[in-house]
Amino acid sequence: MNNQVIQFVRCGEIMEVRNVPPTRTLLELLRDDLNCTGTKEGCNEGDCGACIVVLGEAQGEKIHYSAVNSCIRMAHSVNGLALWTAEDLAAPDGALHPAQQAIVDCHGSQCGFCTPGFVMSLFGMYQNHVAQGHAITRELAQEELSGNLCRCTGYRPILDAAQRMASLPQPASDATKTLQKLEQIAQAGQAREADFSYKSPKTLSDLLSARTQHPIAQIVAGCTDVGLWVNKLHRNFEQVLDVSGVAELRQIADQDNTLTIGAAVKLTDAFAALVANRPQLHTFATRFAGLPVRNSGTLGGNIANGSPIGDSMPLLISLGASVVLASERGQREMPLERLYTGYRQNVMAADEVLAFIQVPKASPGELVRIYKISKRFDDDISAICLALNLHIVDGQVASASIGVGGVAATPVRAVQTEAALTGQPWNPATVAQATATLRAEFSPISDMRASADYRVQVLGNLLQRFWLESQGATGINLECFTLEGVQA
Template sequence: MSASHPPRPTRPIRFFHRGALQQIDSAAPTRTLLDWLREDARPRCTGTKEGCNEGDCGACTVLVAERDDAAPGGVAIRNVNACLRFLPTLDGCAVLTVEDLKPIAVAHGQPAHPVQQALVACHGSQCGFCTPGFAMTMTGIYEEHCAAGTRPTRQQLADDLAGNLCRCTGYRPIVDAGEQMFDAPAAPIDRAALRQQLDTLAADATPLTLDDFAAQRLARPDTRIVAGATDVALWVNKQFRDIGEPLWIGRVAELRRIEVTADALHIGAAASLEDAWRTLADVVPTLREVWQRFASPPIRHAGTMGGNIANGSPIGDSAPVLIALGADIVLRRGAVERTMPLQAFYLDYMRNALQPGEFVARLVVPKPTDGTQVRAWKISKRYDSDISAVCAAFALRLDGDRVAEVRLAFGGMAAIVQRAAQTEAALLGQPWTEATLVAAQAALAQDFHPLSDLRASAAYRLKVSANLLRRLWLETRPDDPLPPEDTTVWTPRLTVPIHPETRA
């Protein structure tokens, strides 16, 4: 470690694994849970596999449990990618791996866990490399529905399994197993015992307040801030970059909060992507599809919306939606906060308005006004778990047959996510007719001069953006608007009930 980095905290990283307290005081801050499990844990836990080492395949999936008074038994259990999870982010948590499934089953008098029994019975494993990851994701699903007294639909199983890749068995027998695992006698995790373990870690933990974090950031303005590390971990795993001793923003409870008021959503910078998107979709149901297509459940459980925004990627899917909704970003430096429109936060490719010692504190998203219609669509080569070629988000309010208010935000069309100013001008105050639509489509070429890359050509991006404008018109035109199922080749997920009892 460079001499410029401050010394590491003297208290070791502490978490529970296999029922025992683990204390780690000598690992590098970017040591991943995957490497620790396979190389450092005693006994070594090699059931968790390394596949892609970038969070795409799910072979390394584990469950992480945290204290949460609103969750069943006071414990929130989420599936995450061990290859992207740095050990310091596990402090105060419990980790469950595929090796934990048999002890759970034995405690209930069963020879194997219901998930394992179902995978065997349904021939859900072939080469077996991906199976431990599938088993852990399915265990998370099993726990969720056992606690709620529900059973998932096949579509819900498919959505929840989106972060796991199988190259030989195919998904039908795995989804079959997901249905059948509820037929065996119940064998849930002992949440009471798990909560007791987590309480022992919390009892003598030193909380990091927002004021503490702000002071640390001010003292270390050049230090990398890390939350879920779903992006930063790739710098380490794939580019072998030394990011030094990070500032762990995920430890600040105040920054993990989401508050819904009468007129806005206040999303803390360290709130998970899953929790943030779920709240957005509860307020604006038309965002459900783009929520479920944003990465995968393991990525959404670990990553944060604040991190996705601060990252500033021109193909990030959060920014177009939030900009279309008119969101503000709240920045903090020391004790001072300042607020600006999110669209003003991005200055140029991977450049933003943060000052030295400043950090993203929260996002403030106004609730759409009455009559505002919101749409967000993502275009990518794969339907699930893929990076956008274009992500478009629209907020439109009509006064009679005229466009009274419009915000059009695009990702993948420029060096930053930005609004289509010329296109908006072509719409504002005009009758929402096909002739107005055609004029707006033509204006897109004035707003954007996209690049060609591996995901899409410039011509394709302009064409598909114009097509998405037409789709907006088809669904919102004053006369004979079309339902979503008539404007897509896919079965819209908006028609699939989202189980309200699901927790992130």
């Protein structure tokens, strides 16, 4: 039996639960153990948003709110955080929160199954924007609701509700009390027992020590992949090592020529740093899963998992990123693409962890684009991901760096295509030759997302698009189009 105590703040009070298995999900804890059935189970794999709850974390004198999928979040991961579910938003006198009232006013609920998840996403949006005095635009609402699916196709009134929230009376804030309770948990040392069923070190040295002592423990961060293994493959882990609380791994260092991103930095924050340096990556960043997945998942987790269709790796490969592996024996650094040895296999020793990602910052003459091809525009897994980084000097390709996903057992660098471009004039003839080289460089498989022939053809098409965009062509992708009559 697991005797570790899980402590979190809910409705302004500290809650404690015991005897929770290390791989029990937050959704199971809520519905089955705490009888909070307002949170729904839909897909059970982080795709539909019916299970969304909001987590709060103290950041100085404020609380940062994150909408997350409870179905793929481990219950132990909320230790020391604040938690809100759909049952927690209304005032004691029954007055609805603006997120709830706006849904009612705008007729945003149809069958109702997805509604609790939408309301929680709206609550997170309200706390992070409206409560801070910022407006919610239509574009922002579409981006931040990307992790919620409505099977009744009722999106318009829900988007209306997102914008209406700001016009409703602002509820009383319980932030001060919540912060006091979070501090109380922190000062109490979280009252965690000594057994190792679920360990959450707070420093890098403690993490490396734990990894040395328990090399077979399953490492988790946001659990956006491990949660799938638990729910869909019915895998169980007796020992779980959670790196998401390690202080050093939660930092982003902006140095002169490099961004150093800790492996436990949430995808939301990691992409924000990358977009701040390269604004053209904004659309790609918002298409990397839905916001609740980005709020839980970490950049280091996506890289370490090593899926051939993990979208961050092709981008980082094209940017010349390297990874730093750490153990009690020391650290070593290598180009990201050299991390992988096969399908979801890597060079990390049993006592090593992925600690940092080093990303060179944008340089003069750089031309960067990344293309994600998927069956659904938002919240979907890629069939093909192509990232290109060219330096054009006086009409010639001075250097080329290309990362590709979905064409091999691992994320890969298109070295032959890079060679076909480097030193050549940037013109249609060079692009045509490079297109042929790119199509011949890989032998992708056919699967449920795309056929091999489709992948080969699309790779070349994307390089052609890259050429056209470099020449100022417009109206050739979805980013160029807006729906007429949509409220801004």
